[in-house]
Amino acid sequence: FKIAVLPGDGIGPEIMEAAIEVLNAVSKKYDLQFEYKEGLIGGAAIDATGDPLPDETLKIAKESDAVLLAAVGGEKWDNLPTDKRPEKGLLRIRKELELFANLRPGKAYTALLDSSPLKETLIKGVDLVVIRELTGGIYFGEPRGIEERKGEKVGFNTMIYYEHEVKRIAKLAFEIARGRKKKVTSVDKANVLEVSALWREIVTETHSDYQDVELEHMYVDNCAMQLVRRPKDFDVIVTGNLFGDILSDEAGALTGSLGMLPSASIGERYALYEPVHGSAPDIAGQGIANPIAMILSAAMMLDITCKVPQAARDIENAVEKVLNEGYRTGDIWSPGTKKVNTKEMTEAIIEHI
Amino acid sequence: FKIAVLPGDGIGPEIMEAAIEVLNAVSKKYDLQFEYKEGLIGGAAIDATGDPLPDETLKIAKESDAVLLAAVGGEKWDNLPTDKRPEKGLLRIRKELELFANLRPGKAYTALLDSSPLKETLIKGVDLVVIRELTGGIYFGEPRGIEERKGEKVGFNTMIYYEHEVKRIAKLAFEIARGRKKKVTSVDKANVLEVSALWREIVTETHSDYQDVELEHMYVDNCAMQLVRRPKDFDVIVTGNLFGDILSDEAGALTGSLGMLPSASIGERYALYEPVHGSAPDIAGQGIANPIAMILSAAMMLDITCKVPQAARDIENAVEKVLNEGYRTGDIWSPGTKKVNTKEMTEAIIEHI
Numbered sequence: 228f229k230i231a232v233l234p235g236d237g238i239g240p241e242i243m244e245a246a247i248e249v250l251n252a253v254s255k256k257y258d259l260q261f262e263y264k265e266g267l268i269g270g271a272a273i274d275a276t277g278d279p280l281p282d283e284t285l286k287i288a289k290e291s292d293a294v295l296l297a298a299v300g301g302e303k304w305d306n307l308p309t310d311k312r313p314e315k316g317l318l319r320i321r322k323e324l325e326l327f328a329n330l331r332p333g334k335a336y337t338a339l340l341d342s343s344p345l346k347e348t349l350i351k352g353v354d355l356v357v358i359r360e361l362t363g364g365i366y367f368g369e370p371r372g373i374e375e376r377k378g379e380k381v382g383f384n385t386m387i388y389y390e391h392e393v394k395r396i397a398k399l400a401f402e403i404a405r406g407r408k409k410k411v412t413s414v415d416k417a418n419v420l421e422v423s424a425l426w427r428e429i430v431t432e433t434h435s436d437y438q439d440v441e442l443e444h445m446y447v448d449n450c451a452m453q454l455v456r457r458p459k460d461f462d463v464i465v466t467g468n469l470f471g472d473i474l475s476d477e478a479g480a481l482t483g484s485l486g487m488l489p490s491a492s493i494g495e496r497y498a499l500y501e502p503v504h505g506s507a508p509d510i511a512g513q514g515i516a517n518p519i520a521m522i523l524s525a526a527m528m529l530d531i532t533c534k535v536p537q538a539a540r541d542i543e544n545a546v547e548k549v550l551n552e553g554y555r556t557g558d559i560w561s562p563g564t565k566k567v568n569t570k571e572m573t574e575a576i577i578e579h580i
Numbered sequence: 581f582k583i584a585v586l587p588g589d590g591i592g593p594e595i596m597e598a599a600i601e602v603l604n605a606v607s608k609k610y611d612l613q614f615e616y617k618e619g620l621i622g623g624a625a626i627d628a629t630g631d632p633l634p635d636e637t638l639k640i641a642k643e644s645d646a647v648l649l650a651a652v653g654g655e656k657w658d659n660l661p662t663d664k665r666p667e668k669g670l671l672r673i674r675k676e677l678e679l680f681a682n683l684r685p686g687k688a689y690t691a692l693l694d695s696s697p698l699k700e701t702l703i704k705g706v707d708l709v710v711i712r713e714l715t716g717g718i719y720f721g722e723p724r725g726i727e728e729r730k731g732e733k734v735g736f737n738t739m740i741y742y743e744h745e746v747k748r749i750a751k752l753a754f755e756i757a758r759g760r761k762k763k764v765t766s767v768d769k770a771n772v773l774e775v776s777a778l779w780r781e782i783v784t785e786t787h788s789d790y791q792d793v794e795l796e797h798m799y800v801d802n803c804a805m806q807l808v809r810r811p812k813d814f815d816v817i818v819t820g821n822l823f824g825d826i827l828s829d830e831a832g833a834l835t836g837s838l839g840m841l842p843s844a845s846i847g848e849r850y851a852l853y854e855p856v857h858g859s860a861p862d863i864a865g866q867g868i869a870n871p872i873a874m875i876l877s878a879a880m881m882l883d884i885t886c887k888v889p890q891a892a893r894d895i896e897n898a899v900e901k902v903l904n905e906g907y908r909t910g911d912i913w914s915p916g917t918k919k920v921n922t923k924e925m926t927e928a929i930i931e932h933i
């Protein structure tokens with residue numbers, strides 16, 4: 228498999244190194260061949276070329292079977308205009324590779340129940356996935372801009388969905404639900420927005436081919452509330468780009484460990500795997516970052532792109548074991564557990580594979 | 581004071597009755613005069629006139645010093661088109677009265693810490709208010725609609741803010757923060773949306789007249805996360821219509837008791853007070869609904885419209901006392917507390933005034 232490796236900024240390079248070590252360990256066991264090719268993205272790419280997504284990087288990505296991305300951004304580039312910032316590299320690569328679906332599993336680890344902000348009875352057993360539409364909606368809708376009207380400034384964006392965009396993500400959500408608890412919650416604001424009324428209509432239509440899966444519709448404000456009150460009731464949540472951005476972060480916060488959350492962004496041809504957390508410039512370069520989210524993102528790659536689910540399960544089980552043994556990086560450390568650095572955590576995981 | 585009374589649907593009439601009894605009790609103590617005029621809104625108005633906000637109701641509202649609204653909506657009207665539904669009455673009255681700011685306090689009651697989904701150390705002491713822009717943004721932006729393009733359906737809405745809309749709500753947020761912990765968190769998605777970049781710019785500009793108040797900017801996805809992780813760090817949150825809808829419901833869920841949450845919607849000339857919860861058709865007519873959110877909404881009216889803050893404090897203290905004494909309606913009941921109905925709860929509150 229050809230893997231494009233985009234370490235990006237901050238702790239990016241450190242956690243990427245960890246994930247690759249883990250991949251190499253699994254590759255031996257399952258006789259997989261990985262060919263890595265590194266590219267620049269985000270702030271690192273801006274510094275080197277002035278562009279958060281250089282053509283060279285895009286070329287590497289398009290010639291790969293999967294992209295591993297660590298993290299982009301940092302204060303250093305925060306004052307650049309929206310259009311020139313590290314995040315733009317992220318948005319552009321999603322769009323260029325047509326990665327229309329972002330999958331974010333939210334799972335409660337028994338060993339980490341303590342670090343959840345929720346009461347134990349509520350968080351224990353939570354196992355959901357947010358499927359966020361990633362190449363449409365208000366992120367990319369036109370017209371957009373800031374201009375002068377009636378003597379004052381006005382800013383505007385367009386939230387827009389085409390039928391085919393809703394249909395393909397709804398299909399994916401139902402397919403994924405079939406391999407899980409067979410329940411899809413589609414989230415919108417159909418009582419106010421036309422774009423949501425269409426979303427609801429198409430999801431309902433698509434559901435007719437998946438009658439074995441339960442479908443419920445929920446307003447986004449209610450979903451933000453129910454995620455906190457009864458997260459266990461969710462299985463697959465499918466929603467648009469903006470609502471998905473908000474709800475997947477909220478759902479992620481419930482498990483209490485941002486450093487543990489992987490994600491996969493997939494399209495018809497390409498796929499990109501990245502942790503949910505950011506580049507954490509404050510601890511960059513110290514070798515203490517939590518590599519687990521990046522490692523679990525690599526596991527999602529083994530599952531989805533390489534189609535070796537057993538290898539993915541091996542990594543997930545190894546992560547669970549080291550947590551049960553008490554190994555913790557600083558971000559998830561609590562009294563009574565063993566504080567380890569990035570390297571030690573990675574080695575502990577590899578030992579269990 | 582002339583008060584427009586709009587009971588609406590479901591449990592609306594029951595909780596409205598409770599609030600008026602409480603108001604009458606306070607009015608004696610503070611020598612206030614209230615003149616109530618009742619109007620139809622929501623499903624009740626649709627059934628009677630075909631219109632969720634009849635002209636007659638709007639007239640009553642415009643001739644009043646304040647509007648008390650209980651709740652609108654219910655399954656019965658759920659199949660009407662978006663434009664004809666009970667919620668449209670709510671959206672229209674907000675717009676017609678130019679109620680540009682929606683204030684939603686989120687406060688943790690010591691007696692109810694048990695019912696919060698959050699761990700006690702996190703929720704104890706939470707005292708924040710979400711100030712949501714209410715007459716602009718994507719709720720009212722044009723163009724909007726569903727149409728056919730390139731042979732398929734497409735739905736679209738416009739998220740739009742004018743400079744003056746952002747300025748007036750930012751000012752209000754800073755003013756309110758001055759009477760509180762002097763901290764404003766402005767929430768947007770400025771790393772992606774132009775409408776948010778303008779929002780951030782104007783809020784920052786407006787801040788120059790309020791240097792005694794601390795201002796922080798936060799992305800909406802991060803805010804959804806931080807509300808769960810460290811709700812105590814927030815004081816005043818100011819944001820647009822859609823983000824405010826989502827975040828205020830999330831913040832409300834943290835305290836664990838939707839039946840306790842009041843709100844005030846204010847403009848230059850008018851004001852409307854309503855509970856955050858809905859019309860709860862499943863328990864309507866049984867006399868068991870929790871009247872506290874409606875009663876506390878009336879207290880906000882005493883504070884903001886009538887400018888008798890002491891009367892508002894009296895009601896708030898009375899509510900706190902009955903909770904400490906163990907009185908609970910079904911929605912907040914837990915073993916070891918006294919289950920009461922709407923009438924009993926209301927009387928217990930009045931006794932403490």
Ligand SMILES: CC(C)[C@H](C(=O)O)[C@@H](O)C(=O)O
Nearest residue numbers: 314315317318472771772801
């Ligand atoms: C960095 C930002 C543009 C991005 C988004 O909003 O999509 C991030 O929040 C995410 O969720 O990956």
Ligand SMILES: CC(C)[C@H](C(=O)O)[C@@H](O)C(=O)O
Nearest residue numbers: 418419448667668670671825
């Ligand atoms: C009923 C609905 C239109 C309304 C809104 O979205 O504003 C409600 O959720 C609210 O927050 O008052």
